[in-house]
Amino acid sequence: MKKIIYLSLLLLIIAVIAGCSSNNEEKQTKTAEKELTLLFNFATNTLDPNIDTTYAAVRAGITETLVKMNDKELKIEPWIAKEWKSEDGKHWTFTINDNVTFQNGKKVDAEAVKKSLERAIKNNEAVKGALKIASLKAEGNILTIITEKPFPEFPSELAHPNTSIIDVDEKNYVNKPIGTGPFKVDSFTSGSSIQLIKYADYWDGAAKLDKATFSFNEDANARFLALQSGQADITYRPPVESLEELKAIDGMVVESVPSLRTHQLTMNFKQKSLQNLSVRKALDSLIDREEIVHSILEGQAEAAKGPFLATFSFSDDQGERTYSLEEAKKQLEKAGYRMENGVMKKDSKPLTFKLLTYQARPELPMIAQLLQSNAKQIGVTIEIQQVENIDEYMSTNKDWDLATYSSLTAPRGDAGYFLNATYSKTGALNYGSVDNKELNAKLAVLNQTVDAGKRDELAKDITTIIDKEYLHFFMVHPHTIVAYNGKKVQNWTTTKSEYYMVTNKLDVK
Structure with a gap:
């Protein structure tokens, strides 16, 4: 009997030890999982x-495009497509990488890419207008595309996140698109966050992270507090007034790099008062660019002399615009x-403007208030309206006069993207209904010009027209500011293009 009791106790102890060992292994497995949280400023x-105008799927590493932007050289490079060629700028062949698969395991061939591009063209007028595709043909890994006209910069348009390649047979596009990126969607909470898990069979090497959270908060102070408390590991665009405080935190890294972005004042040319060149010149004289750079952005920007950074070969220095109430x-x-x-007043009617702005870029409402204050000094009323989705509001409403807006003016290293999107009649960013005959003619020539030097000169000619006619007010080129926990985060890159964030290289200690 004693032997039986002893044996039973021995078996029980072994079971307990085995259970403890199993629990420890589970804990170690959980501890070993690598994950982080990135907090972005657009929901x-x-x-x-x-x-999606926030490009969340590309930024979160869910989807990819045929080509991508090389951030250092500011040129496009292969991604899903390993190569492409054209002899006349109209007939193009793209060779799809052999080893690319969707996150459901299906192989990506030219037919899958064709179907995806066809869906993008069908569902997004801006994509249709930008690509100008006449026909697509798929055969094995070769995709043949014919554009409506010779279009030398066509491949650069395929770096746009809205041309992301997805499996169109998987229908849950809103909550769980099936892309080719290193991370697949575990769950999505609208307006809040994306829970990501590693796609183990990712074609370019499995991600170092097991999980990631790509979350959103348009309140800059909330983003700062999340980073400070450790709820976020990486935060995009913390408030500029918090940068010194962040730098004082042990291990915190704050990066500020010149961006390809321009903060501008957009006009609605449907409004009669803004069709007058002198009125547009007066508004430009009310913009105090130096005040914006030094007081609002605390030096994390430079005054704009045109839509593009001066370092680009197609950038033309239009000279400084001077703030002057007297000139206004x-x-x-x-x-x-x-x-x-x-x-x-004119004809007994006060001069009043409705100015749109949005909180996701906290400096823009401050710029709006500065403009409002300056205008008040010369008897002009500016009524500020803050909207949640600036692109959606401007595209569906015409009751506005002005808007603070921010554009990536050269995300693919070429002037054509911004000039076409902003000034052509069907341009995705032509919210103000700009229609200038001289500019349109130059733009048509630019779109069919292959030689890089000639393209640069044409781009300069177009920006000269924009400057002469005051078709936009380019205010400042802001820096891209990112803060992250340097004691934890590894292999983070703050890109100028702002497209590629959660990558397969991103890691934690």
């Missing part, structure tokens, strides 16, 4: 990469306005 309500009054008087009891 999205959809992960459909073909229509002079131009308004030239347009027929007169000051009456402290109010600028």
